[in-house]
Amino acid sequence: xxxxxxxARRVRAQGGRMTPQRQIVLEAISALDGxxxxxxxxxWVAARAxxxxxxxxxxxxxxxxxxxxxxxxxxxxxxxxxxxxxxxHHHLVCRGCGHVEPIPAQALDVLVTALCREHGFxxxxxxxxxxxxxxxxxx
Amino acid sequence: xxxxxxxARRVRAQGGRMTPQRQIVLEAISALDGxxxxxxxxxWVAARAxxxxxxxxxxxxxxxxxxxxxxxxxxxxxxxxxxxxxxxHHHLVCRGCGHVEPIPAQALDVLVTALCREHGFxxxxxxxxxxxxxxxxxx
DNA sequence: CGCCTTATTGCAAATCTTTGCAACAAGAAA
DNA sequence: TTTCTTGTTGCAAAGATTTGCAATAAGGCG
Numbered sequence: 107x108x109x110x111x112x113x114a115r116r117v118r119a120q121g122g123r124m125t126p127q128r129q130i131v132l133e134a135i136s137a138l139d140g141x142x143x144x145x146x147x148x149x150w151v152a153a154r155a156x157x158x159x160x161x162x163x164x165x166x167x168x169x170x171x172x173x174x175x176x177x178x179x180x181x182x183x184x185x186x187x188x189x190x191x192x193x194x195h196h197h198l199v200c201r202g203c204g205h206v207e208p209i210p211a212q213a214l215d216v217l218v219t220a221l222c223r224e225h226g227f228x229x230x231x232x233x234x235x236x237x238x239x240x241x242x243x244x245x
Numbered sequence: 246x247x248x249x250x251x252x253a254r255r256v257r258a259q260g261g262r263m264t265p266q267r268q269i270v271l272e273a274i275s276a277l278d279g280x281x282x283x284x285x286x287x288x289w290v291a292a293r294a295x296x297x298x299x300x301x302x303x304x305x306x307x308x309x310x311x312x313x314x315x316x317x318x319x320x321x322x323x324x325x326x327x328x329x330x331x332x333x334h335h336h337l338v339c340r341g342c343g344h345v346e347p348i349p350a351q352a353l354d355v356l357v358t359a360l361c362r363e364h365g366f367x368x369x370x371x372x373x374x375x376x377x378x379x380x381x382x383x384x
Numbered sequence: 385c386g387c388c389t390t391a392t393t394g395c396a397a398a399t400c401t402t403t404g405c406a407a408c409a410a411g412a413a414a
Numbered sequence: 415t416t417t418c419t420t421g422t423t424g425c426a427a428a429g430a431t432t433t434g435c436a437a438t439a440a441g442g443c444g
Contacts, residue, residue, distance in 0.1 A: 118440095118441085121391085122391075122392090123390095123391060123392070123439085123440045123441070124440080124441095125391090125392065125393080125439085125440070127392080127393075128392090144430085144431080145430080157394085158393090158394090159393070159394050159395075160430090160431085161393085161394075161395080161396095161431080161432075161433085162392080162393055162394070164430095164431060164432070165392080165393085165432090166392095169392090180319045198360070198364060198366045198368070200366075201369070207364070207366070209360075209364065213359065213360070213363065214356065216355055216356065216359060217353065217355065217356045220352065220355060221337070221348075221352070221375070221377075224352070225337060225346070225348060225379075225380075226379070226380030226383075227337045227339075227346070227375075227377055227378070227379055227380065228377045228378045228379075228383055229337075229375050229376075229377040230340070230376055230377040230378070231375065231377075234373075236360070236366075236368050236370065237368075237369055238360075238366055238367045238368040238369040238370075239366070239367045239369070240365070240366055241364070241365030241366065244365075244367055257410095257411085260421085261421075261422090262409085262410045262411070262420095262421060262422070263410080263411095264409085264410070264421095264422065264423080266422080266423070267422090283400085283401080284399095284400075296424085297423090297424095298423070298424050298425075299400085299401085300401080300402075300403085300423085300424075300425080300426095301422080301423055301424070303400090303401060303402070304402090304422080304423085305422095307402095308422095
């Protein structure tokens with residue numbers, strides 16, 4: 107987990123306030139390997155701060171997404187929330203073993219340029235989750 | 246909307262049965278420009294067949310997705326359901342005007358081969374929704 | 385440090401979505 | 415057409431997510 111002061115600064119930069127609830131949600135995601143579902147996050151939080159309400163966790167997650175401290179990405183119907191790190195990236199989600207492999211954003215640059223050239227479309231790819239089979243699960 | 250007999254045949258090919266509920270859900274999606282949210286579909290169905298239960302609409306949608314008659318794709322947190330047409334494709338969703346532009350699946354082949362070559366990952370891209378700005382909205 | 389503004393929270397109720405189970409009905413076979 | 419099997423539905427209840435509102439408290443200011 108990054109420095110608390112730094113996170114608080116980024117929250118305030120968005121006109122928001124840093125609260126214990128927002129802090130513990132960030133801690134939860136960090137503790138849960140950097141990415142987790144809303145429910146996993148709530149369970150983790152509730153285990154050490156039972157007073158925190160479920161609705162608050164959902165609202166905090168939405169706020170953190172809008173503040174760009176956390177990024178949502180959809181895998182197989184379930185929405186996962188991930189800490190926004192230093193560099194942008196996407197995900198390869200294996201349908202066999204469930205493993206989530208991050209790949210650098212520039213791996214998709216070839217696609218972005220192709221879309222721009224052929225459709226005049228300026229793609230804004232953020233945390234794309236691509237499902238498929240990883241090397242191991244392909245046997 | 247395709248021919249009812251043809252749809253019924255495809256449903257039975259999956260070991261399923263064609264029911265009035267499944268038929269009207271397919272009609273609803275067709276009437277709603279070929280893609281709609283679960284709630285939009287339920288509203289449309291409820292307006293002409295009030296006896297159809299909400300739970301049934303959700304179950305029918307899931308069945309149709311598994312039967313490959315309908316494909317789900319996520320845009321901006323909302324799940325949309327789309328009739329599966331003749332050829333596979335993806336979507337360019339403009340964040341400016343909201344326009345949804347279908348593009349042929351092979352437009353992403355370059356990406357699929359790159360992922361396979363560089364990560365040994367066999368991507369299964371189905372109805373990807375790529376957000377960004379279309380030619381017009383880029384001014 | 386204490387006050388003030390207003391963003392944020394907790395609570396409860398509203399919505400959206402899923403699930404268990406008994407009754408129903410699609411479609412194959414007689 | 416009638417019967418039979420079993421996939422589907424409706425209902426109700428559980429679970430997931432959002433929202434309105436009054437009370438709380440973060441953080442700027444004096």
